[in-house]
Amino acid sequence: MVNVIFREKDIPNIREFDVYVKNGGYDGLKKAVSMKPTEVVDEVKAANLRGRGGAGFPTGVKWSFIPASEPKKYVVVNADESETGTFKDRQIMENNPHQLIEGAMIAAWAIQATAVYIYLRGEYWDIAHDLDKRIADAEKAGFVGNNVLGSGWSCPMYTHLGAGAYICGEESALLESLEGKLGQPRVRPPFPAQKGGGLYAEPTVVNNVETLANAPFILREGAAAFKAMGTEQSTGTKLYCLSGHVNKPGNYEAVMGAITLRQLIFDEQYGGGVPGGKKVKAILPSGGSGPIIPATDEVLDSPLSYEAMQKVGTILGSASIIIMDEDTDITWVAAKVTKFFKHESCGKCTPCREGTYWLDKVLDRIMAGGAQESDIDLINNVAKNMQGVTLCALGDFAANPIIHTIKNFPDDFKKHIGAAPAAVATRGGGARRGAAAPEPSGD
Amino acid sequence: MLAEKYAERIEKVFAKYPTKRSAVMPLLYIAQEEYGYVNLEGIEEVAALCELDPTQVKSIAGFYTMYRERPKGKHWLHICTDLACALRGADQFYEDVLHELKLDHDHDTTDDGMFTVEHVMCLGACDRAPMLQCNFHFHENLDMDKMRDLIAKWRAEKS
Numbered sequence: 111m112v113n114v115i116f117r118e119k120d121i122p123n124i125r126e127f128d129v130y131v132k133n134g135g136y137d138g139l140k141k142a143v144s145m146k147p148t149e150v151v152d153e154v155k156a157a158n159l160r161g162r163g164g165a166g167f168p169t170g171v172k173w174s175f176i177p178a179s180e181p182k183k184y185v186v187v188n189a190d191e192s193e194t195g196t197f198k199d200r201q202i203m204e205n206n207p208h209q210l211i212e213g214a215m216i217a218a219w220a221i222q223a224t225a226v227y228i229y230l231r232g233e234y235w236d237i238a239h240d241l242d243k244r245i246a247d248a249e250k251a252g253f254v255g256n257n258v259l260g261s262g263w264s265c266p267m268y269t270h271l272g273a274g275a276y277i278c279g280e281e282s283a284l285l286e287s288l289e290g291k292l293g294q295p296r297v298r299p300p301f302p303a304q305k306g307g308g309l310y311a312e313p314t315v316v317n318n319v320e321t322l323a324n325a326p327f328i329l330r331e332g333a334a335a336f337k338a339m340g341t342e343q344s345t346g347t348k349l350y351c352l353s354g355h356v357n358k359p360g361n362y363e364a365v366m367g368a369i370t371l372r373q374l375i376f377d378e379q380y381g382g383g384v385p386g387g388k389k390v391k392a393i394l395p396s397g398g399s400g401p402i403i404p405a406t407d408e409v410l411d412s413p414l415s416y417e418a419m420q421k422v423g424t425i426l427g428s429a430s431i432i433i434m435d436e437d438t439d440i441t442w443v444a445a446k447v448t449k450f451f452k453h454e455s456c457g458k459c460t461p462c463r464e465g466t467y468w469l470d471k472v473l474d475r476i477m478a479g480g481a482q483e484s485d486i487d488l489i490n491n492v493a494k495n496m497q498g499v500t501l502c503a504l505g506d507f508a509a510n511p512i513i514h515t516i517k518n519f520p521d522d523f524k525k526h527i528g529a530a531p532a533a534v535a536t537r538g539g540g541a542r543r544g545a546a547a548p549e550p551s552g553d
Numbered sequence: 554m555l556a557e558k559y560a561e562r563i564e565k566v567f568a569k570y571p572t573k574r575s576a577v578m579p580l581l582y583i584a585q586e587e588y589g590y591v592n593l594e595g596i597e598e599v600a601a602l603c604e605l606d607p608t609q610v611k612s613i614a615g616f617y618t619m620y621r622e623r624p625k626g627k628h629w630l631h632i633c634t635d636l637a638c639a640l641r642g643a644d645q646f647y648e649d650v651l652h653e654l655k656l657d658h659d660h661d662t663t664d665d666g667m668f669t670v671e672h673v674m675c676l677g678a679c680d681r682a683p684m685l686q687c688n689f690h691f692h693e694n695l696d697m698d699k700m701r702d703l704i705a706k707w708r709a710e711k712s
Contacts, residue, residue, distance in 0.1 A: 194675045195637045232619040233631075233676050235689035268569045273578055274618030276674065290574035290603065292616050310571055351679065353637040359680035398636060398675075432637050432679075446636045450674050456616075 118205040127247040138326035150220040156333035163318030175303035187228040190279035194398035195430035198349040199319035213322030232273040276454035281316040295502035340366030344415035354433040356381035367415035388435040396427025399507035440519040451508035462505035465496040626669035637679035646683035
């Protein structure tokens with residue numbers, strides 16, 4: 111097992127500043143500051159680090175889009191982590207916070223940023239307040255703030271708490287929220303990296319927590335050492351958030367492409383199998399937003415990498431892997447995920463705002479046993495009309511559970527047609543409720 | 554008045570950002586802390602501080618789950634019933650907590666003003682379900698036995 115990110119597994123108190131520094135901490139930043147900013151960008155490009163937030167975009171390329179000529183530039187850390195089934199960035203910030211701070215400062219040096227903002231989801235209230243203290247420790251030692259490491263370059267770092275909106279994980283909505291506006295996606299271009307498109311209209315790099323936590327290793331050990339791990343297209347390690355029907359849910363780090371889904375679910379050092387020895391029926395490899403796939407041998411034996419997941423019809427995304435056992439009703443899953451997207455749609459684009467309501471309404475009818483066979487075609491049609499026609503990907507995400515459930519689990523839908531609600535068990539494990547959950551009451 | 558009572562905290566918030574508008578979310582948290590929920594008074598004060606129209610501040614308060622514009626109990630419970638938690642029994646846990654506190658889907662706050670119970674979307678603790686957030690602090694790996702202990706503990710706390 112290699113722990114590039116979860117270093118607390120080897121060094122338990124690495125969250126403490128002194129322990130972090132004693133174990134090579136901030137050496138990556140020192141190295142970066144001794145290099146030209148463009149050389150740092152080139153090093154990260156050479157490592158082929160790809161964005162861990164879900165899109166997998168090459169990080170160094172993203173940094174290279176920032177125009178050097180602009181006097182004001184920002185690094186914004188996306189710590190909004192709100193995808194159903196995702197809880198990895200939380201563990202980094204709780205157990206190895208200085209690696210994020212160091213990584214963010216490396217990014218900041220690379221683009222010569224004038225400030226770093228860490229946007230945390232509001233629910234990470236305790237983490238944000240702890241992070242403030244960690245940032246203060248780093249600032250005292252000269253790694254953050256005025257005249258970083260005597261370089262003459264100054265860059266303060268601040269945390270900002272969201273307040274419970276999934277959409278703020280979308281980078282342009284996040285920037286809007288940080289500016290004190292409604293968290294709704296922007297029309298692009300201009301893109302965040304361009305003048306007029308970023309935070310306060312200045313060029314801005316937005317990176318996920320896990321992405322940035324990789325930067326210290328790349329600078330300290332070099333791009334070649336990073337590339338030595340993983341496959342050609344998927345370098346380094348990846349954090350897997352394993353949840354649902356597994357004996358040992360949790361975060362696991364492994365070299366990209368080195369383990370298969372089967373190993374992650376069943377090996378003792380990872381998920382430890384399915385409760386009750388049941389079979390796996392379905393897998394959501396990228397939280398609620400990615401395509402749901404049946405747990406065939408081909409899928410289970412696929413290595414966990416960007417390219418291998420694509421080959422079996424889904425995505426690695428943020429690697430929020432939700433496991434569902436043989437007793438799970440996938441129609442119930444689709445209804446559950448649809449409720450999520452209906453609640454989290456920001457309301458800006460009509461197809462997403464209206465589409466999620468229609469899908470939810472018809473799915474409620476299907477779950478209640480009052481649906482006709484034509485209702486399946488109806489939701490498939492609504493979902494397909496939501497794809498590719500919205501400002502951000504939420505509309506596409508919301509269509510996924512419908513389209514892929516109908517495609518991959520047609521029988522799960524059919525058994526609800528004409529059935530009484532009580533006759534249909536919703537899932538295995540824990541609670542059983544015929545109808546889907548009611549609307550959140552708070553908002 | 555927030556401006557006087559929280560002067561030092563408000564000053565620190567403003568120091569983070571180049572615009573006053575960016576302070577609207579942190580200041581709404583302060584207003585909620587002071588008044589128990591985001592009321593009209595709080596909205597107007599935050600608007601004055603951020604040099605915004607109260608309508609703009611109200612739209613922000615309405616957009617986000619973690620601002621509540623109605624009175625709430627002293628202990629504000631957010632129970633995650635999203636997919637990953639639900640696969641581990643969170644739907645039933647939510648119903649059981651409601652039942653324990655003699656609440657239902659139409660009545661989310663206890664008569665004595667001690668508890669408000671809402672169910673929410675993913676809180677980023679899927680591996681430790683069932684779980685909830687009480688006044689922004691996480692409580693994880695729960696069952697009804699642990700929950701009854703927590704409720705008793707919260708009830709016993711002096712205000």
